[in-house]
Amino acid sequence: MAQGQPAHGLALRFGAHGLELCCTRGGADVLCLRGDFTRMLPRLQPGSLQRELLVRAARIRRPTGRLVAIDATAGLGEDAMLLAAAGFSVQLYESNPVIAALLADALDRAAGVPALAPVVSRMQLHETDSRTALPKLPAPPDVILLDPMFPARHKSALVKKKLQLLQMLACPCADEAALLMAAIAARPRKVLVKRPLKGACLAGIKASHSFTGRAIRIDCLVLPGPQTH
Template identity: 60%
Template sequence: MCDLTSMLSRIRQSKLAHELLVRTARVKGVAAPHAIDATAGFGEDALLLAAAGFHVQLFEQDPVIAALLADGLSRAADNPQLSPIVARMRLTQGDSVQALRARATMDVAVPDVVYLDPMFPARQKSATVKKKFQLLHHLESPCANEEELLHAAIAAKPRKVVIKRPAKGPYLAGIKPSYSIDGKAVRYDCIVPASMKL
């Protein structure tokens, strides 16, 4: 089950500013930034972004995970604390690689951020955390084509691509980011396409 109420403590304004994802994704000078979460899963990272003021388009390829997420978003919309946040989240069940490529050829607003969390083997010490994502890992394997995913994200012409990686894991598709923000368990790599030769 996708229960976004478990995120209530993390989306308090006092804590939100310390979230590494929020710090990495922030876009200076943009009041209501637009993000695309290309690997939505259970939507927790997208919820952090939405709580920080982003309008988030979520893509989830697996139909079962997408259905669970849709149910979680629907129930969150009935929660007074979550409803104004999930109102900034829009879920699409489908292949984000195709959608990102299509955007590059369409006359649509360019996203400020494309967020990628290609699944990697869980290494958390907490058994509770492992059980929480057991279904995700069972239904959806780690990204089979990292290069295809990353290049599709860059093709959408965002201001930045933010990538979640294991703290000591390799760069996605071997591409060195513009900068990284390190945490104890995870690292957020940020690619700023305009400043890189890709």
């Protein structure tokens, strides 16, 4: 893919460091976004990784066999990378073709980095809507992560601008209830939902418990039945 079709001042093309989504104005790039997992290397160190809010929330007691996680709203894959580094085999679902292309390119580049290659080997990307894919999974996963897009808070101006760039492609989830019901239908041990710190519960469904950080919280829905831990 040498160049994508521009829309609303956006262009997808290969730059010096990989595939980039660029916002153009007057024929010049004003902001470019690309996936880059090398920036996550400090967070993947064992001491730091175990302190990550998502890793703490995803922990499975008395695991048996290979742990499987689904990132149903993958975006640029940073959460999935944390889960894979924590030992999960992660299936990533991203329905937006541009975001999926950025993520695929980032995974390809990360596979060539020795410190990241073992983690990337546990990540598999699917360019499809998780709402239709989740109920059809061949076996229940251990964890399903949902991160419906919400406005950036307590972040740097650059991060906010990059999130706004993503939001030009993928609007916040229009049917949160359908997304959550699809995750529940897949019968995981638990569903993790990333929310703003003071935001309402997804689709109004109360969590079993929550893990709270400085700017976000992760609501944990522990499901009843034989799959529950």
